[in-house]
Amino acid sequence: MMTEKFSLQLEPRTVVGKAVKKLRREGIVPVGVFGKGIEPFNAQVNEREFLKVLREAGSTSLVEIRLLDREPQQVFIQEVQRHPVTRRILHADLHVVDLRIEVTHHVPLVVIGENSLVERGDAVVNVGLHALEVRCLPTDLPHQINVDISGLELGQSIHVRDINLGDKVQIMTSGDETILSLTPARMAVEEEVAEAAEEGEAAEPELIRQERDKDEEE
Numbered sequence: 001m002m003t004e005k006f007s008l009q010l011e012p013r014t015v016v017g018k019a020v021k022k023l024r025r026e027g028i029v030p031v032g033v034f035g036k037g038i039e040p041f042n043a044q045v046n047e048r049e050f051l052k053v054l055r056e057a058g059s060t061s062l063v064e065i066r067l068l069d070r071e072p073q074q075v076f077i078q079e080v081q082r083h084p085v086t087r088r089i090l091h092a093d094l095h096v097v098d099l100r101i102e103v104t105h106h107v108p109l110v111v112i113g114e115n116s117l118v119e120r121g122d123a124v125v126n127v128g129l130h131a132l133e134v135r136c137l138p139t140d141l142p143h144q145i146n147v148d149i150s151g152l153e154l155g156q157s158i159h160v161r162d163i164n165l166g167d168k169v170q171i172m173t174s175g176d177e178t179i180l181s182l183t184p185a186r187m188a189v190e191e192e193v194a195e196a197a198e199e200g201e202a203a204e205p206e207l208i209r210q211e212r213d214k215d216e217e218e
Contacts, residue, residue, distance in 0.1 A: 004056070004061070005064065006053050006056065006057040006061060006062070006063040006064065007053075007063065007064040007065070007066065008045055008049060008050065008053055008063055008064070008065050008066070009045070009046075009049070009065075009066050009067075010031065010033075010043040010044065010045050010065050010066065010067040011043060011044050011045070011067070011068075012042075012043060012044075012067070012068065013030060013031075013042040013043050013044040014042075015030070015044075016042065020091075023044060024047075024088065024089075024090070027046065027047045027048065028044050028045070028046065028047060029044065029045050029046075029047045029050045029089050029091070029092055030042065030043075030044050030090075030091050030092075031043050031044060031045055031050075031091065031092045031093070031094055032091070032092075032093050032094070033065070033073075033075070033094045033096060034093065034094075034095060034096065035073075035075070035095055035096025035097060035098075036096075036098065037096075037098070038073075038096055043065075043067060045092075047089065050089070050092065051089070053077075054077060054080065054092075057077065057143075058077070058108070058143065058144075059076060059077050059078065059105075060076070060105060060107050060108070060141055060142065060143050060144065061076075061141075061143050062074045062075070062076065062097075062138055062139065062141075063075050063076070063077060063094070065094060073096045074096070074097055074099060074138065075094040075095055075096050075097065076094070076095045076097060076103075076105070076138070077092060077093075077094060077095075078093045078094065078095040079092065079093040080092045080093075097138045098138075099137065099138050099139055100137070101137075101138075102135055102136055102137055103135070103136070103137075103138055103141065104133060104134070104135045104172065105133070105134060105135075105141055106131040106132070106133050106134075107131060107132055107133075107134055107141065107142055107143075107144060107145050108130060108131050108144050108145070109129060109130055109131055109132060109144070109145050109146075109147055109179060110144045110145065110146050110147065111125065111127070111147050111149055111180065112146045112147065112148050112149070113148040113149045113150030113151075114150055115149045115150055115152055115182070117152075117153075117154060117182065118149070118182070121185055122154075122184065122185055123154055123182045123183060123184060123185055124182075124183060124184075124185050125149060125180055125181075125182060126180060126181045126182075126183055127179070127180045128177065128178040128179055128180060128181070129160070129173070129177055129178070129179045129180075132145055132160065132163065132171055132172075132173045133171070133172040133173045134165065134169050134170060134171050134172060134173075135169075135170045135172055136168055136169040136170060137168070140168040140169055141169070142165060142169065145163060145165070147163070147179055147180060149180070149182070152182045153182065154182055154183070154184060155181075155182065155183070156181065156182055157178050157179075157180065157181035157182075158178070158179045158180055158181070159175060159176065159177065159178055159179060160173050160174060160175045160176070160177045160178075160179060161175030161176070162179075163179070
C-alpha cells in the first residue's frame, strides 16, 4: 500500500520573541526546525496549509519540508503549542530525521469495527491505552494502529501482545498491558455508583467535623 506523501513550503523567519504575534495575526505559523546533524533554524509557514497537513499527517507521518535553496528534508511534526482559549497555533517544532536511523515514537490506537453487544447497550468498551510506543525506521512508522472490537465478547480483553505490526516495527510497550476490554454495561454503571458512594463517604466525616467545629464556636 502506497503511503500518502505530505509536504510543506517554509519561508525564512527573522522575527522572534514577542514580535511573532504580528505573524500570527497575518495567518502565519512560526516554526522551529531541529534534528541531529543540522543547525537548528527558525522558519514560518502558512497557517491554513500547516493545519491541513497537521490534520492528515499528525505526529506519525513524515512531512517533506522545502525552504529556498536548502535540500528538502523529512520531518515529524513533534510539538504544537496552542493558545489555551482560542486554540490557534502559537508555534510548532519540526524534527528532522535520518531515514536510515530507527526512531522511537508513540503511535495512537484507534478502535474500529462494530460490536453487536456495544450497539445494543449490553456492553461498554473500557480503554486502557491510547497509544503504543514503537521503534522502527521513519519510513516504516504506522500512522495509527487499528484495534478491531467486532469479535470481542463480554469479559474479553485485547492486550499489547495481541497486536502484530510485522517484522519492521518493534513494539516497546509491555505485552501484558491491556489496550481495552469489554464489560457488561450494568457492571460499569454499578462501578460508577460505587465510586460516587465512596467519594461521598470520604467527604462525610469532613462535613461532620465542620459542623461540630461550628457548634463549638457558637
